[in-house]
Amino acid sequence: DTAVSQTPKYLVTQMGNDKSIKCEQNLGHDTMYWYKQDSKKFLKIMFSYNNKELIINETVPNRFSPKSPDKAHLNLHINSLELGDSAVYFCASSQGGLSEQYFGPGTRLTVT
Amino acid sequence: AQSVSQHNHHVILSEAASLELGCNYSYGGTVNLFWYVQYPGQHLQLLLKYFSGDPLVKGIKGFEAEFIKSKFSFNLRKPSVQWSDTAEYFCAGNTNAGKSTFGDGTTLTVKP
Numbered sequence: 001d002t003a004v005s006q007t008p009k010y011l012v013t014q015m016g017n018d019k020s021i022k023c024e025q026n027l028g029h030d031t032m033y034w035y036k037q038d039s040k041k042f043l044k045i046m047f048s049y050n051n052k053e054l055i056i057n058e059t060v061p062n063r064f065s066p067k068s069p070d071k072a073h074l075n076l077h078i079n080s081l082e083l084g085d086s087a088v089y090f091c092a093s094s095q096g097g098l099s100e101q102y103f104g105p106g107t108r109l110t111v112t
Numbered sequence: 113a114q115s116v117s118q119h120n121h122h123v124i125l126s127e128a129a130s131l132e133l134g135c136n137y138s139y140g141g142t143v144n145l146f147w148y149v150q151y152p153g154q155h156l157q158l159l160l161k162y163f164s165g166d167p168l169v170k171g172i173k174g175f176e177a178e179f180i181k182s183k184f185s186f187n188l189r190k191p192s193v194q195w196s197d198t199a200e201y202f203c204a205g206n207t208n209a210g211k212s213t214f215g216d217g218t219t220l221t222v223k224p
Contacts, residue, residue, distance in 0.1 A: 033212065041150075041200050043214045056211060090155060098144045098163075098206050103155040 003027050004104035006091050012110045013081055021076045021107045023091030031055075032074035033092040033101065034066060043090075049074050050097065078109075086111045114139050116205050118215035125193050126223050133188040133218050135177075135203030143205045145186040147177055150200040150217075159201075162186060173197070195224045 004025045013019055025032060033048040047066040048056045054066065063079045078085060088108050092101040119134035137143060147159040160171025167179040177188045186203060203215040 035214075041217045041219070043156075043202060043217065045212055045214070048212065092156075094206075097212070098142075100146055100158045100161050101156075101204075101212070103148075103157070105155050 004091060004093055004102050006089075006104040006107050008107060009105065010108050010110075012112065014112055015081055015083060017081050018077070018079045019081060019109070020078070021089055021091075021109075023074050023076070023104055025072055025091075025093040025102070025104075027093055027095075027102060029093035029095045029102070030071055031094045031097055032068070032071075033094075034074065034076050035090040035092065036060075037088045037090060037106070039087070046076075047074075048097070055097070081109075081111045083111050085109060114205070114207060114211055114213050116203050116213045116215040118201075118203050118218050120218045121216070122219045122221070124221045124223065127195055128192050129222075131188070131190040131193045131197070131220070133201055133203075133220070135186045135188065135215060136184050137186060137203075137205045138184060139205060139207055141207060143207050145177075145179060146204045146206070147171065147175070147186075147188050148202045148204060148214075150202065152199065156202065159188070193220070193222050195222050198222045 007022045031050045034046040046060050049068045065077045067075045088106045090106045091104040094101045115138045145162045148156040150156045162169045162179045170176045201218045
């Protein structure tokens with residue numbers, strides 16, 4: 001009965017590869033987010049989706065693309081992975097943009 | 113520009129000491145404020161939130177925060193910390209435009 005789930009939990013891949021991280025929430029929320037947390041624990045929002053429409057797109061490289069097949073899912077696809085993409089990626093969801101967010105367990109991405 | 117700043121990057125306390133972590137926000141309109149906690153190796157969890165009303169809000173595990181509009185502050189407090197409070201603490205603000213901003217986090221280390 002996990003509220004926000006992500007797969008995989010760990011992802012190790014080589015530079016230049018393309019990978020996806022999946023996120024699902026069963027809370028019935030209408031807004032989902034992707035965050036990147038670097039080695040210094042800084043948390044930066046990457047994207048948010050509300051009712052399947054992108055409402056925030058921070059200054060992230062266009063190699064990153066969010067895909068939302070329905071309002072319970074927000075997947076993150078990354079093309080041409082670079083060393084600097086290594087981080088922990090968190091998915092989150094909320095009911096509306098003003099409410100508290102519920103976070104997934106995170107995906108630790110390591111690019112070698 | 114919307115921003116959230118946390119004054120303390122790393123705080124070290126002994127058990128039973130009192131805690132206060134600073135947070136200042138800068139928003140032009142309606143903002144909801146939050147404190148999240150991230151225990152080592154885990155995802156972010158909500159500690160407490162302020163939407164409106166009583167500026168002193170109480171959260172889980174004995175934490176509280178006070179919203180002071182004149183100072184644009186939302187400081188987190190706990191009268192007596194425990195070793196298990198060792199974690200990363202994030203202040204965050206959400207606006208009605210759906211924009212979510214997190215502070216850089218404060219690492220709290222509680223020595224037994």
